[in-house]
Structure formats: C-alpha cells, structure tokens
Amino acid sequence: MTVFFTSDTHFGHAGAIGRFRRPFDSVAAMDAAMIDNWNAVVGPEDEVWHLGDFAPRTPPDRMAALLDRLNGAKHLIAGNNDGPATLRLPGWASVGHYAEIVVGETALVLCHYAFRTWNGMYRGALNLHGHSHGQLKGLPRQIDVGVDVWEFRPVTLARIREKTARRGARKPAAA
Numbered sequence: 001m002t003v004f005f006t007s008d009t010h011f012g013h014a015g016a017i018g019r020f021r022r023p024f025d026s027v028a029a030m031d032a033a034m035i036d037n038w039n040a041v042v043g044p045e046d047e048v049w050h051l052g053d054f055a056p057r058t059p060p061d062r063m064a065a066l067l068d069r070l071n072g073a074k075h076l077i078a079g080n081n082d083g084p085a086t087l088r089l090p091g092w093a094s095v096g097h098y099a100e101i102v103v104g105e106t107a108l109v110l111c112h113y114a115f116r117t118w119n120g121m122y123r124g125a126l127n128l129h130g131h132s133h134g135q136l137k138g139l140p141r142q143i144d145v146g147v148d149v150w151e152f153r154p155v156t157l158a159r160i161r162e163k164t165a166r167r168g169a170r171k172p173a174a175a
Contacts, residue, residue, distance in 0.1 A: 003103050004042055004072070004154035007051035007079070007112065007130025008146035009034055011066050012058035020133045020148050031066070037153035039071045046072040048154050049099070051130040051145055052079020052112030060085040067091035075099070079112035079130060100125075103157050114142055128160075 010016035011034065014027045024030035042048055054076065055063045063086060067074065073093040076082065087095050099110040100119060107125035109118040114129040114136055121127065127142040134149040143160050147153065 002046045004048045005145040006154040008053045011055035042071040048072045049075045051077045053081040056081035
C-alpha cells in the first residue's frame with residue numbers, strides 16, 4: 001500500500017479553471033483529466049489523504065459518483081469549500097479537520113490550511129496543506145499538496161521529498 005496526498009481538486013467547479021489558471025477547456029475535461037491522473041497513480045489498495053475542497057457547489061449525488069470513480073481508500077481533511085454534504089459522503093474512509101500521521105518514519109501534520117507553526121516542526125515533522133493553489137511561499141518542511149502544484153494528481157511523500165530536495169539543491173550556498 002502506498003500513501004498519497006492531494007488537495008483542491010474542485011471537481012465540478014467551473015470557476016476553478018479561470019481563477020487558478022487551469023489548462024482545461026471545460027469542467028468535463030478538467031474532471032476527466034483529474035480522474036484519469038488519480039487512477040493512473042493510485043491503485044485500489046492505496047490510501048489517499050485529500051486535504052480539502054473536493055467538489056464545491058456540486059450536488060451530493062454527483063460528488064458521490066466522482067468519489068466512487070477514484071481508486072484507493074480516501075480520507076478527507078475538510079477544506080473551506082467542503083460543506084456538510086461533502087463530509088457525509090459514504091465513500092470517505094475518514095473525515096476530519098486535522099490529522100497527524102506517520103508515513104515511514106516521517107511525522108506529518110495534515111490540514112487544509114498552511115500553518116506558521118505545527119507539532120513537531122523542529123523535530124522534522126512536515127506540514128502538508130492545500131488551500132493556496134501554489135500561491136503561498138511556504139516555510140521549510142511545509143508543502144502544498146494541491147493539484148495545481150502536482151500536475152493535477154495525488155503525490156507520494158517520496159515524490160514530495162524528491163522535488164523539495166531538488167529545489168534545495170538549487171539554492172545558492174551561504175557566503
């Protein structure tokens with residue numbers, strides 16, 4: 001089993017295309033691409049932590065159908081656009097507003113929102129979040145897992161570490 005993270009899919013949300021400059025001609029194209037991308041990396045036995053804003057303004061039956069089409073056991077950390085109908089969908093393995101989990105030996109603090117401080121931040125814990133759609137300059141050990149940052153697909157901790165290590169390698173050395 002592999003653990004994945006994602007956020008801010010905004011399935012069914014036409015406004016997300018223009019507001020977040022998504023490269024899709026229609027909501028149908030956006031939804032289809034994100035479903036295909038999700039299922040291309042996530043298998044049925046995998047686990048996905050969705051850090052909020054699943055499908056704003058989408059009717060509950062459509063949300064349930066979308067959720068059913070996505071591989072893996074899906075956990076929701078609620079975002080500002082996830083109403084009661086989203087939280088009540090039967091396809092979630094769990095629903096909360098915050099979680100602390102360990103993947104491998106890495107402590108993770110999960111929330112829709114980025115934190116200035118978080119439990120374990122000085123002991124190597126990472127803060128994974130969404131909400132900012134790649135527009136927020138993060139702190140060290142803080143990562144936006146939103147689809148706008150990660151090619152419209154869920155991402156693993158290994159992939160996150162790979163990308164952040166490359167980014168850190170490009171920083172100029174201190175004088």
